[in-house]
Amino acid sequence: MTSKDTWLRDPLDRPLLFSPLLWCAIIGLFTWVVATLGRELSRRAAIGASLTILLCATGAVLLQLLRWWADYQETSVSIPLRLVHAAAAMALAAMLVTDLLLQHLRTANPQWSHDHNDLSKLGRLRRRIEPGESSRPGNRKPTHYTTLRLAARTRLSMAATALAAILAITAAAALPHLWARPTTELSATPPSPLPERPATIGTRIAWDQEIPDVVDITTTAAGLAILTTGGITTINPADGTTLWSYQRPAHYGEPVVSPDGRHLAVRIDGPRGVDIGARRNSAISVTVVLDAITGRTVLERVSTTGVGAPLQLSDSAILDDGTALSLADGSQRWRLDPESGTSEDDHDCGYHGPAGHASFILDCDEDDNEGTEEGGEQWEERAGLSLVPDTDPTAVSRAHGILVDPFRAGITVVGGWTAQDTGRVSGETSASARREAQAVSLDALAGVQDQADTRAVPLGATAGLNSVASKASGTLVTYPLYDDVTNEDIIMQDPRLPRAQTIFDPSRRTAVAASEDTGLGSARLGVVLSNDEGSLSGQIILESQSGTAQATIPLTQGGTYLSPTNLAFRSKGANQLQRLIGEDPGLRALSAPGATIIALDTAPTIDQGSYAGEAAPRTYRLVGLTGGEQ
Structure with a gap:
């Protein structure tokens, strides 16, 4: 939408006196008042005033419909408030014009003005007492009128007429909103039972396809969910066929998948300048929760926060804008109370992602770190969490020593599990002393007794969690210990240094050393060059750390916007998964149910300017x- 259309998209940013809708209402009401001031209303005056009111109402209705359509075209978000304003303008105009016509009829028929049984008048209906008929019993005062009792058929006719007018205006406002609905197409039946993530990386190329306008890629219990500018598509990782697609062109935020992988939530950027609640002119968004197995819309609600605001999902609820909603029926479980000190502003660490199976992260902060200023402290970063069951926001539990990624910061939760400092120290000298860690369930930390797995799995001494490898593999991957002299700059510049030490699989409750791991958590990924009969060719290499599994994907000249030589130079060989803040994710790997997925950016990234800091769409190969062991 161009800048000249801003008056349609963002009308509430201007002062109220400059609102066309307000002036349409003022002109219509003023015309009605002037026309009804006199005792008599001529035919010409009635027609002129009615036309003026109808023109003003038509302008107001068209203006609101154009604004609604402009918002919907740009954001795919239907704002019912626009349609309600249009319906209100129609109803007001109908009432005023009807009143003018009735007044004109009374003027043209003087006997009607004194008729007490005129149905168009407000108040109790009366009729003249016929000769010989007594007045109401018990009334000592003589009277010429008595209460008019309408027949049941007349009452029903009047009620039906009023109801028809109300329904007509309501339908006119509701139809555009009901029409503007995204569609979900179920292309294939998901496999039953659902496949698990393979314990070993795949080595056989099962399918290969290029998808444009990709915003993000994630995995669910059903398969690979691909978020594009046109909607969400889930494909079967085993053969690349489409399971379902949710068609809704919009600007999407980062998706969140529930710990059990059965729900997917995402924010859609909404129009600006819409008055919702007390936050006038604030940025709004629409939160959508889909059934990750079928694509069915589970929940959709308007949030008074931007598209980048955090979301959390448990297996049965979503925490959105300080409100916990049930995924079963969309009902509100609870809302954080600002007056009790549990407002979303007081309890918000910006965590965006899956929570526990039955718990939420309410607050987080940085724990007091122990270590020397020159060496130990940079590898001792820990966080403190306030957790609650997803059914009770008052049952707050505090957990300390939660591991973070020292290179990217932030908390990592996979399958409802995270890593925690045990408080025990390994090493004999202060220079080599490091705290040991363990994998823990968020539900156990939150005190959810019904579903919590209270067992803690030792992970050994570590520098922190590798968030990129953890999210890509669906496991918790810890960094190895780094010497005090191996500072952050050296690790950033040398991708050959190890990035994985222990891999914990939440679905199997097992932890293995990286040297024994055959999965994606410790695997090496990159682009390398090979000399094929005197000519250089590139290929993507994915190799397990144990060396027992390897996949090779050939690259063709011209198949990407960078040559294989440039890709190999940027990749610096095959290395363990890690991506630093601001680093281009041109080559990615994901562990999906039944397969390992390689994603290669094949086209230049479009201008980021229109995406307000969010990731711009890409074209991925x-x-x-397949072939990995389950």
Whole structure:
């Protein structure tokens, strides 16, 4: 939408006196008042005033419909408030014009003005007492009128007429909102039972396809969810076929998948300048929760926060804008109370992602770190969490020593599990002393007794959690210990240094050393060059840390916007998964149910300017690798 259309998209940013809708209402009401001041209303005056009111109402209705359509075209978000304003303008105009016509009829028929049984008048209806008829019993005062009792058929006719007018205006306002609905197409039946993530990386190329306008890629219990500017599509990782698609062109935020992988939530950027509640002119968004297995819309609600605001999902609820909603029926479970000190502003660490199976992260902060200023402290970063069951926001539990990624910061939760400092120290000298860690369930930390797995799995001494490898593999991947002299700059510049030490699989409750791991958590990924009969060719290499599994994907000249030589130079060989803040994710790997997915950016990234700091759409070549052990 161009800048000249701003008056349609963002009308409430201007002062109220400059609102066309307000002036349409003022002109219509003023015309009605002037026309009804006199005792008599001529035909010409009635027609002129009615036309003026109808023109003003038509302008107001068209203006609101154009604004609604402009918002919907740009954001795919239907704002019912626009349609309600249009319906109110129609109802007001109908009432005023009807009143003018009735007044004109009374003027043209003087006997009607004194008729007490005129149905168009407000108040109790009366009729003249016929000769010989007594007045109401018990009334000592003589009277010429008595209460008019309408027949049941007349009452029903009047009620039906009023109801028809109300329904007509309501339908006129509701139809555009009901029409503007995204569609979900179920292309194939998901496999039953649902496949699990393979314990070993895939080595056989099962399918290969290129998908444009990709905003993000994630995995669910059903398969690979691809978020594009046109909607969300879930494909079967085993063969690349489409399971379902949710068609809704919009600007999407980062998706969130529930710990059990059965729900997917995402924010859609809404129009600006809409008055919702007390936050006038604030940025709004629409939160959508889909059934990740079928694509069915589970929940949709308007939030008074922007598209980048955090979301959390448990298996049965969503925490959105300080409100917990049930995924079963969309009902509100609870809302954080600002007056009790549990407002979303007081309890918000910006965590965006899956929570526990039955718990939420209410607050987080940085724990007091122990260590020397020159060496130990940079590898001792820990966080403190305030957790609550997803059914009770008052049952707050506090957890300390939660591991973070020292290179990217932030909390990592996979399958409802995270890593925590045990308080025990390994090493004999202060220079080599490091705290040991363990994998823990968020539900156990939150005190959810019904579903919590209270067992803690030792992970050994570590520098922190590798968030990129953890999210890509669906496991908790810890960094190895780094010497005090191996500072952050050296690790950033040398991707050959190890990035994985222990891999914990939440679904199997097992932890293995990286040297024994055959999965994606510790695997090496990159682009390398090979000399094929005197000519250089590139290929993507994915190899397990144990060396027992390897996949090779050939690259063709011209198949990407960078040559294989440039890709190999940027990749610096095959290395363990990690991506630093601000680093281009041109090559990615994901562990999906039944397959390992390789994603290669094949086209230049479009201008980021229109995406307000969010990731711009990309064109990805997706390759499905099967053959891994379950």
